[in-house]
Every structure is written in structure tokens, then in C-alpha cells.
Amino acid sequence: MEAALHPIPPHLAGAGAGRRRRRAVNRLVEVLSMLAAVAAVAVLLLVVISVLVKGLPAINLDLLTHDPAPFGQSGGGIANSLVGSAILIALATAMSVPIGILIAIYTSEFAPPGLSGAIRFALDILNGVPTIITGIFVFGLLVVGHQQSGWAGAIALAIVELPIVARAAQEVLDLVPRALQEAALALGLRRWRVVLRVVLPTAAGGLLTGAVLGVARVAGETAPLLFTSSIFSNVGLTTNPGAPMPNIPVTIFSLSESPSPADHAQAWAAALLLILFVLALSVTARTFHERSRRRIRG
């Protein structure tokens, strides 16, 4: 009724045929981009669900508490790999987190701007180095002429973890407002004390996030461990990094190559544990990240 009383003049209504086509293109782009987003989420869900479906039946207490059964026998578990992975990740994190934070402190506080940018760039490149190359590198350095060991594996993982921790630490240290550092300097505190008592505590949440993300990344890294800590077929539960340590990624690989379906089931179960672990870490990292951002805003 209104339209009849107040017709819309053509220059406001938009030209006829062109308008329909523009609307169609709009709609098409909207639909395509939505499908792409759906596809991404769908892939994630597919992976998680298939691992869940295949792995859940094989999860039982034995799996978590027993070492692999001797060759030919059934049963057994992956306890040695769980412990071995935990130790390898812990060692790698103990090496990469302090160094990564120190690097970030250097580039944020002390380095001249040009050098700071160059270090960031180098870290980004290190982050992109295929982990198999890292594995070969550590293999050549530490394993050739000696033997595989947990230490070599941890060092290889630490090299993978370092750029993640360092870049995340750099981002969060840069977020700490300059005003806080000025206030501390103007009080007569020395630079290192300012970093230790003011900058690091303020950035603590973000540093923790970086560490958690680093752990999530190396938890499933296989290539570095293939070269450095993969020969452990008859090794039971061990806590000695001087020898090759059983670990989840390599165990998944070798179990899936076995002819026995029981082994396959265990491989799926191990994969399920791994993916749950990584998911849990990612969610934790996100939570810390939110809290730390709120805290820095003050």
C-alpha cells in the first residue's frame, strides 16, 4: 500500500537487470565462502570422529599401564611410549622455553630495531623448516658415530618448539605498555629488574600460552624422533634419556605397519590419546590467552 503511495525513484531503487545480477553474485560468494568454512570444520570433525570411533574401543586400563607384549603375544599396552613421550616433551620444553623467553627479552628490550627484526625473521624461517630436516640435522650431529638417545630426540624437538615459544613471547612482550616500563625506570629500577619484576609478570599469561602452544606442536612431531629415538622395539618402560626412548608418534607409526589387527587397534587408541592431548592443550592455550589479554589491558 505504501509503495503505491510513495513510489521509490529509480536512482534510489538501483538500475534493473544489473541489480539482479549483482545480488546473485553476492549470494554466490556468500554461499561459497560459507561452504569453505563448513568444509574446514567438517574435516576437523571427520578426523576427530574417525579417530574416536576406531580408537575408543581399544582404550582400556591395560593399554595405559602395560608395556608392549613380547613378540607374538597379544595384549600389552603403550605405557612405555606414554612415559617416554612425556619425558621427551618435558625435556624439550625445559630447553626451549627459557631460551625462547630470553630471546624475546633480548629482541624486545635490548636489541637495536634492525637486529630485532632480523632475529624475528630467522625465527619465522626456523619455524618453517620441515621437521624432517631438523631430524636429519640432529641425527648427523648427535647420533652418527654414537647411538640414538632420548637426549637427541629432546634436542630435535626443542629446535622445533623454540621458534613457537620465542615468537609468542615476543608478541606478548611487545604488548606490555611502554608506560609501565617508564614508570619502573623513573622509580630508579635497573633495566633487568624492570624486566624481571614488571615486564615478565605482566606478560606471564601470554608466555604460558606460548609454552602450551609449543608443547601442543611437538607432542605429535614424528620426523625428528624417527631419526633420533625410534629403535626401541624391545625396550620396556624407561626413564633414561641416554638411550632411545619409546614415544607415541613413532609407536603409532610402527604399530600401524604391523600385520596384526590388534596392533592396529592400539595404534588408533594411541592416536586418539594424542589428539585429545593436543586438543586439551589448544583449549588451555586459548583460555590463558584471553585471561592474559584482559590482564594487560589493566
Add this chain to the structure above:
Amino acid sequence: MLSPPNTEKMEKIEPRHISAMAPSPSQAGGGHGITVERLNAYYGQRRVITELSIELRANHVTALIGPSGSGKSTVVRCINRMHEEIPGARVEGSIRLDGVDVYDRRVDVTALRRLVGMVFQRPNPFPTMSIHDNVAAGLRLAGVRGAAVREQVERSLRAVGLWDEVKDRLNQAGTSLSGGQQQRLCIARAIAVEPEVILMDEPCSALDPLATLRIEELISELKDRFTIAIVTHNMQQAARVADSIAFLLDGRLIEHGPTAQIFTNPRDERTEQYVTGKFG
């Protein structure tokens, strides 16, 4: 005046109780003055302060006024050597605290900054520290421990009129206070280390009028104990709190005189134009 300058108090940082710090040789009356002589300040090649000489009288409030970019903040940042924290920044000329050139190579810059405190434009309490720890931040560095810290924290909070408001929540975060309270907290933090001079860089510009008024009252009370320099955009504020006013323009000191004289009978035409609002 001919004896060698006493740089000892600025050379070493030794843990010692604040209350035991000997008062330094100074002008008659026991206060501490700042003499700036022919200061030139640069950011790289760009000169932002030109041949500036000014005297900040002991136990007086000197206001620095002038349009944006006139160098007021830069001048005060040269006094506590915060200017040099900016890469590429440098200074020529001399700035003397009780006769000692603060740029003397033997002077330890962190010791200087405990004698010359600073309050910034936006309140900046340390977010990870409680109210108590914020005030104590500079104290613990000087080696003060235990009960002496608590006493000094209470004294400082009382001095800024914050004690009654926060005494029951000293353990809460410094950032849990209102803007005006945070700025008074920052002032308490600055005076806790018992400086000789307090530099204030537009301390009220981020605050509401009521909070501003409280801080202006505080400044009038504090000048009995400290020498104060305040940078301000607000001429009415300068008229309310300052004993003398220095007018800066384009990095130069145009005029410096008693408050009343600057407003009623300025010697320089540019001063008159600025204070009557013709520009700036």
C-alpha cells in the same frame, strides 16, 4: 661553591634504610633546587630544546606551560634522564641538582631517578602488584625491609590522602582503583622513596575535574617537602598550583616569572598572547 661537587650520593646504590639517608648539601633552607643551563635536546638530528636555562627553586612549584610541541615534557624528561631512554635521543648542556651535574659520567642514573621522581600523564600502577606492593616497589630496591616498608607505605598513602580509602584493601590489585585514585597511588609510589624533586608531566589531564582538584590540593601540600615541576596544558591549573610559571615556545624558554606577574603583567608579547588565549 668552589669545593668539588659531591657526586657520592648518586654514585653507588647501597642498601640502606631510607630514613638513614643523610640530607644532601643544598640551598639555604634545606630544600633542593634544579638549575638548567643552556640545555639543548635532540631526537637524532632534530633539535627540540634550544639553549634553555631555567632555575627550579627549592620547595617551590614551577609550572611549565606552552602549546603542544613546545618541549615542556622533553625538558622535564631531561632532568631525570628519561629522555635518553629513547633511541637516538641526546642532550647538551648541564642540569644541576644541588650543584651536581646529573649528566656527569660518575653519576649513576638509577640513583638519580630515586632522587628525582616522576609522575606521568596517564596513571600507570603496575598491574601485577597490589596497592601495597605498588607503593613499595621502589623501596625494596633500596634495601628497605619488613616493618620499615609497611610504615613507609602507610606514610606515603596518608600523604596523598589515599590511606583511609585503601587501608582495608592493600592487597587488591593496583588497577582496581579509580583513575584519580590510581594517579594518587602513583604519586604515593613516587614519594615513598623520598626523592628531593618531583616532576609531574600533565598529571591531571586524564582525570575528571574532582580528581584533578584533589591532586592540585595535594601538590600544594607536597611542596613543603619536595621541589616540584609540573607540566600542564591547563593555564587555570598553573594559576592555582604554581609559585612561578615558565612559558615555552618551540623549544625555547620565553619567560619565567612569578605566577601573578605572568598573568597580569607578562614581559614578552608572546607570553601575553598565550595566556590570554590568542593561540595555543
